[in-house]
Amino acid sequence: MSEASELPKYLTPLPDFVQLSSRIWRILGLNPGLFTLQGTNCYLVGSGDRLILIDCGEGGIPEYIPLLQQSLQKISSNAYISDLLITHCHTDHWGGVKDVLGMDNCINVHKFPTVPTAFDGGRFEKIFPSDVKLLPLHDGQLIKIDESTTLRAIHAPGHSSDDCSFWLEEEQALFAGDCVLGYGTTSFDDVSTYINSLEQLKALDPKVLYPGHGPVVEDAIGKIQEYIDLRVQRENEILQVILSDPSTPWTAYKVTESLWKDKRPAQDIRDIHLRGIALHLKKLGEDGKLRKLDSVDSTLEERVVLNPWSKPEVIKSVWIYTGESNSKL
Numbered sequence: 001m002s003e004a005s006e007l008p009k010y011l012t013p014l015p016d017f018v019q020l021s022s023r024i025w026r027i028l029g030l031n032p033g034l035f036t037l038q039g040t041n042c043y044l045v046g047s048g049d050r051l052i053l054i055d056c057g058e059g060g061i062p063e064y065i066p067l068l069q070q071s072l073q074k075i076s077s078n079a080y081i082s083d084l085l086i087t088h089c090h091t092d093h094w095g096g097v098k099d100v101l102g103m104d105n106c107i108n109v110h111k112f113p114t115v116p117t118a119f120d121g122g123r124f125e126k127i128f129p130s131d132v133k134l135l136p137l138h139d140g141q142l143i144k145i146d147e148s149t150t151l152r153a154i155h156a157p158g159h160s161s162d163d164c165s166f167w168l169e170e171e172q173a174l175f176a177g178d179c180v181l182g183y184g185t186t187s188f189d190d191v192s193t194y195i196n197s198l199e200q201l202k203a204l205d206p207k208v209l210y211p212g213h214g215p216v217v218e219d220a221i222g223k224i225q226e227y228i229d230l231r232v233q234r235e236n237e238i239l240q241v242i243l244s245d246p247s248t249p250w251t252a253y254k255v256t257e258s259l260w261k262d263k264r265p266a267q268d269i270r271d272i273h274l275r276g277i278a279l280h281l282k283k284l285g286e287d288g289k290l291r292k293l294d295s296v297d298s299t300l301e302e303r304v305v306l307n308p309w310s311k312p313e314v315i316k317s318v319w320i321y322t323g324e325s326n327s328k329l
């Protein structure tokens with residue numbers, strides 16, 4: 001998702017180009033905004049002239065390709081990009097693909113396939129340029145860049161169905177896409193899948209985490225745990241709200257209103273909260289704690305702006321407390 005605008009005032013500016021380790025450089029996508037933070041982080045990785053680019057910004061930003069070219073020159077006069085790895089289907093991570101291929105059409109483009117049944121399944125295929133050949137990544141795939149640089153693709157769905165993180169073996173460093181951000185929290189498509197992916201990434205014991213947006217996360221384990229704890233905490237808060245009146249049907253909107261109380265956030269944030277709460281209710285349904293009723297929340301559309309990534313049937317569902325549970329959470 002993206003909303004190109006100015007850098008939000010609460011964020012610290014990041015340099016457009018910076019070296020982060022002996023093998024890693026970060027180039028900003030120059031698309032700051034509410035959801036993209038300081039802009040999409042694009043990383044160049046390698047210890048020789050051959051470099052791999054992880055994500056390529058959202059496209060349509062004239063200054064991006066000159067910045068990328070100047071960055072390559074600063075790394076080495078012979079530096080070139082052999083491959084582009086796209087972390088996931090959201091346009092702010094791949095929209096610049098044609099611009100990058102315009103720089104060098106020999107660059108191979110890789111991405112984990114989207115899952116057609118997923119939340120935004122089908123949308124990516126409709127909008128990704130049909131003349132760009134996408135090589136499918138698979139979970140565990142090794143990408144050997146040079147003698148001392150190897151990346152491993154890790155399918156870590158939950159933020160989106162196709163989210164891939166990349167593990168830099170030699171530095172025990174994790175490129176986390178939008179699974180974990182350098183500031184605030186991120187959106188998700190499925191709570192259980194997302195928590196499982198966070199646990200999987202935590203088990204790697206990363207020394208440092210390079211997020212899809214925001215600054216480098218030095219305390220990688222602490223940040224991943226914070227994200228897991230936040231989901232558990234949110235689920236407990238939702239259950240507390242429902243248990244305040246367990247015999248009444250609950251909708252995502254009703255739960256969200258209760259949680260906000262007097263502090264109603266701005267509309268954009270409000271819709272994302274609502275979507276998150278709806279997905280938590282779906283998980284509580286999967287866990288057996290709630291049961292979905294046949295009715296739908298028909299008042300919803302008058303009250304909220306349904307964004308393209310809001311799946312109406314998830315958000316409109318009506319739930320009732322069962323008093324049972326098959327969850328380990």
Ligand SMILES: [Zn+2]
Nearest residue numbers: 001088090178
């Ligand atoms: Zn994303």
